[in-house]
Amino acid sequence: MPIFSLKRFYTRVRHWMGLALRPHLAFLRMREKRHARMARTIHANIPTSSLPDITLTPVTNRNDLQRQLLSLFRTNPSPLTIAPRSRKALANEFAKGTQYYLATNKLGQVIGCIGFQPLRNMSVHLTIDYKYRRKGYGMSVKRELELIKASEGIPEIWSQAFKENKPAISSHLSLGYKLVREKEEPLYFTFFKSLSQYRKDDL
Secondary structure, eight states: OOSOOHHHHHHHHHHHHHHHHOHHHHHHHHHHHHHHHHOOOOOSOOOOTTOOOOEEEEOOSOHHHHHHHHHHHHHSOOTTOOOOOSHHHHHHHHHTTOEEEEEEOTTSOEEEEEEEETTTTEEEEEEEOGGGTTTTHHHHHHHHHHHHHHHTTOOEEEEEEETTOHHHHHHHHHTTOEEEOOTTOSSEEEEEEESTTSOGGGO
16 A cells, blocks of 8 residues: 555645635534534434425526525535535536435525435435524425425435434434445445335325
């Protein structure tokens, strides 16, 4: 193994530049990771009956919607979510067919976003604005996405969460996702949920 790795060096430079240029965001990233690690034991009984109401709006080729989406990813970076944070990376996701939705609350405020990859039926890049976190919005966004995809006739939905992210794991289990055992994957868990449970009245 080489002593000097250019990729590792570049990653460390970006890390320290981020600390220097955006100390506030760096602090929030570290706090979020610590919160995930220090969370109580994983459980599947988070109440879902009183989750906040949200609305999902598809992100089309309108520049204003794409700017809002990219702004969410850039101003709410997370060590526990992999999301595009440049125009090129976002364009690549759209080119691959990834669908994005902006989430708004009752007051019309944009509180987050989520993506969906049709080829894998996978929800991806869930991001909630820092000031709205730990209020149930993440679960509301995932559930609303499930309703949209069920109405489109999609039979199932998949999702993933880093193994150290206990709150995300608890949220998935509380929403009825089943854990798929993947012994070869050391970093994250994969979850699966059938959408057949949604009645026509729910859609």
